[in-house]
Amino acid sequence: MMKFVLIGSGTGSNAEAILNAWKAGSLGNATPVAILSDKPNARILTLGEQFGVPALYLDPGPYKTKLTKEAEELYVNTIRSTGADLVVLAGFMRVIHDDFLKAFPRRIINLHPSLLPSFKGLHAIEQALHYGVKYAGCTVHFVTGELDGGPIIEQAVVRVEEDDTVESFTAKVHRAEHKLLPQVIALLAAEFHA
Numbered sequence: 001m002m003k004f005v006l007i008g009s010g011t012g013s014n015a016e017a018i019l020n021a022w023k024a025g026s027l028g029n030a031t032p033v034a035i036l037s038d039k040p041n042a043r044i045l046t047l048g049e050q051f052g053v054p055a056l057y058l059d060p061g062p063y064k065t066k067l068t069k070e071a072e073e074l075y076v077n078t079i080r081s082t083g084a085d086l087v088v089l090a091g092f093m094r095v096i097h098d099d100f101l102k103a104f105p106r107r108i109i110n111l112h113p114s115l116l117p118s119f120k121g122l123h124a125i126e127q128a129l130h131y132g133v134k135y136a137g138c139t140v141h142f143v144t145g146e147l148d149g150g151p152i153i154e155q156a157v158v159r160v161e162e163d164d165t166v167e168s169f170t171a172k173v174h175r176a177e178h179k180l181l182p183q184v185i186a187l188l189a190a191e192f193h194a
């Protein structure tokens, strides 16, 4: 069994897609063991009860875009206590630093709504549309110290149509994300040897 933890800050639509895939039996031997959030009222935490997975708010400390050293320790210790083999960042809006990364080498993956290495950082979908690209999409990659850097595992391409708006195109990218991330987790589970 490959145990994984989901971490997010927001809506949790990707976490929901993953949990639905798990319930449908399409994640292979991957099993969610916890949902963690840095936002006490994030919708992602409500998925816990719905799917029967423990969900916890973990205080990130006072910074906006990163965790304090103490908070990193709290996250690392909590993840360790679940026995997780994989950490899945699904809309986690903070940069992860050294101690956290070192605790789970090549075991933290992130979802980003662009075809990396293009359009890193915030508002990636808007960035791509404003640039005028004809193809955009989403990426799942291993997390390293570089923001939205790290080895790419898989990508999905979405074509920009003439009449797409930010809203319509965002919806298309989200649909692609909801397929891609569960597929990658299933792939990693198939390759996983404890």
Ligand code: GRF
Pocket: 008, 009, 010, 011, 012, 013, 014, 015, 090, 091, 092, 111, 112, 113, 138, 177
């Ligand atoms: C996704 O678009 C993901 O690519 C980005 O944050 C968003 C999270 O959405 N990192 P949700 O919370 O899964 O609905």
